[in-house]
Amino acid sequence: MTPKKTNEEEELTFEEEIEKKAAEEKGKAKAAAEEEGRRRRSLPTLLRGFRDILPDEQGKWNLLRDTIRQVADAYSFDRIELPILEKTDLFTRTIGKQSDIIQKEMYVFEDQAGDKVALRPEGTASVARAYINHGMLNLPQPVKLWYLGPMFRHDRPQAGRYRQFYQVGFEMIGSNEAIVDAQLIVLAHRILKDIGIPITVQINSIGTPECRREYLVELTNYFRPFRKKLNEDDKRRLQKNPLRILDSKDPVVLELLTGAPQIVDWLDEVSKAHFMKVLEFLDEAEVPYALNPYLVRGLDYYTHTVFELWEDGDGGELAQNALGGGGRYDGLLELLGGRPTPACGFAMGLERIVRSMAERNIDPPARPASKVFFAQLGDAARRVGLRLFEEFRKAKIPVAEATGKNSLKAQLEVANKLGVSYTLILGQKEVLDGTIIIRDMDSGAQEIVDIKKVTSILQRKLEQSEGVNPLSHTPVADQKQGTGITIE
């Protein structure tokens, strides 16, 4: 019985060998696919709306930050560094409970002590808080501050919109003069102009809370008869925040708006005079602006002047074309419990500016690459190399190397890619002789020199080839770009 069965089995196995093998292969393939799926699922991923700013982009960021700092210095603004985490309360009190920022975009949580905290969605509230906390009302007014750092809003990501994004902001606290509003706008325009982005300032005045209240009644009354024609969004706006209906994109509303009351007609005399002065200053400073009666801002604390910085379009308009915005916020300090203190400020989104720089091919001048590469063979050479590097650093000769590569061939390949003029070669033999090889990378000619004299010889060679002192003070680590001057 057993033999027979064995025969059958053998027979079967034989007949179905190929099929069986195929099935096995398939099983293996499936298992491998599942394994791959597991591996992929376990890979770390970025949080939605968060991003890495890679070395390739750093040149633009550095150029932008350097420009910002230069303009800030020129207008004698002082830098302030503010915490990323604040009490939730700070923002809910200032930005406005109705705003989307508070309603759905703010990252809020309780910390270990049970304090309700929030990742800052903007910077102005923190600046105002700092002004109060540190008694800055005792400083000469207006206090001029600027900040730069990441902000957080849980919005749906889009091009030029991220959940963590960088803002630079300028605030002038303690003066209600129109020149303050104007100077901030001039400054914003200056930064973007220096970068190379043409803009037009969209500007409007929303007056004091009092005249705004009257205007809102009027505006609501105007739209009431047309209520049925409005879409859901606009109905909601009319109820919750009527001012917002002014920047509706619905054609029906746009049509209706032409006949709607405009806020400028409801401004009191003081507000009107203030606004006129701001515009006169802008004329004087030759900042291109456009009166925009429909411009309103999302944050509750604004009064009087409001403005946005719109990139001049070349037809290919993008939704996120506002590079920044701001305005006067005379009530904010008092709202936080400070003395009544007039103030004005604006913020710009760095990602949007960098994006525009990319579209316009705006880049920092390429950093002169290292002119010298140092190839080391073996540990003895590496030991000597450590000392030599110190010498080069003191002589301000930027020297590149390929840490971690062993063969001379591989090191020369890197030297070639970096485009250096000279490669220093230090091997066992040279270490013993107290010499080093200098290879001219263009001609391929090599000379053996006393290692003690290599620094001075190199210096002479580099000066000859450049005429001027070509040596930047930049570190060798990043060969690609960057200005070396870096803030933030």
Add this chain to the structure above:
RNA sequence: GUGCCUAUAGCAUAAUGGUUAGUGCGCCGGGUUGUGGUCCCGGUAAUGAGAGUUCGAUUCUCUCUAGGCACCCCA
């Protein structure tokens, strides 16, 4: 948060309801045991995830995820 579009190696791309998913760039190595560029050879690495339809799915369907666009809103 709502609607629409998209998803192939690190990047750029090709192709397909059916054997091993092709190419270029990059990266690594060899041709050259201590000598770069050009060239030649080799290697590396991908159908975003899950489920369904099917004998068979990277391709068709659904869900999820991510990105883009428009809206909401905003920088």
